[in-house]
Amino acid sequence: MEKNVGRLFFTFSDGYDGSCTATVVTSSNRSTVVTAAHCLRGVGTPSADDTWNHNFYFVPGYRNGTKPLGGFTVRTMATSSRWDVDPATTESSDVAVAGYDAALLVANPAAGGQPIADVTGSQRIGFDQPVEGEFIHSFGYPNNGLNAPDYKYAGSRMIHCAGTTHPGPKAPLLWGETCDMTAGSSGGPRLADFNTLTGTGTVVGITTTTDVLAGGPTPTLYATRFGDSAHRLYDWAQSR
Incomplete structure (x- = not known):
């Protein structure tokens, strides 16, 4: 499992460093990686440079500062057109609540020329509708900061959760x-249909937010589930 999920490093448009989590998924170009749209940019016209984060660098299997499979720069990326809204009237959280927080990246090859999926392997990707009560496995690199009052995670290793899924009271599309x-x-x-022996399953969504935005009991972690919009992004990415 650790081979194709990793930490995605970047610089926010305001100059601060940040990180998210991303996953290599099966694709025709063997170079496609899925993450959250809000990890790539804020809302606004995509031609405006200040909507985008910068210096993206993906480290699959990241652990305690090491790069067991190397690191990968990003060739191109895309978010849903739903993010192309006026930031004066709409925030990225509004678009996320509407179920459009998925994004796709295309990674550059490894130093030896291999596509990323040849180095890391990949997870299947699915675009089915959510099923309440479905058992799901989640992975991520949480990092709530050394100065946070509830400091627990430093982003140094992959964390795993598993359980049944349900819609958010305040955000039923999550x-x-x-x-x-x-x-x-x-x-x-x-991941649905996750096999704990092989470490493989089907990516049906990506982590978007907590119960602060979507409601429900604490702690709950909410996901954007893949649908038609994500499918179009995937088709675009794997053709690059």
Whole structure:
């Protein structure tokens, strides 16, 4: 499992460093990686440079500062057109609540020329509708900061949660499970039909937010489930 899920590092448009989680998924170009749209940029026209984060660097299997499979720069990326809204009237959280927080990246090859999936392997990707009570496995690199009052995670290793899923009371298009992962786990995979022996399953969504935005009991971690919009992004990415 640790081979194809990793930590996605970047620099926010305001100059601060950040990180999320991302996953290599099966694709025709063997270079496609899925994460959360809010990890890539804020809302606004995509031609505006200040909507995008910068210096993306993906480290699959990241652990305690090491790069067991190397690191990968990003060739291109895309978010849903739903993010192309006026930031004066709409926030990224509004678009996320509407179920459009998925994004796709295309990774550059490894130093030896191999596509990333040839180095890491990949997870299947699915675009089925959510099923209440479905058992889901979630992975991520939460990092709530050394100065946070509830400091628990430092982003140094992958965290795992598993449980049944349900829609958010305040955001029924997002689906959650009991889990205490925090910021940094955004973009992490939600896997259905996960085989704990092989470490493989089907990515059906990505971590978006906590119960603060979507409601429900604490702690709950919510996901954007993949649908038609995510499918179009995936088709675009794997053709690159």
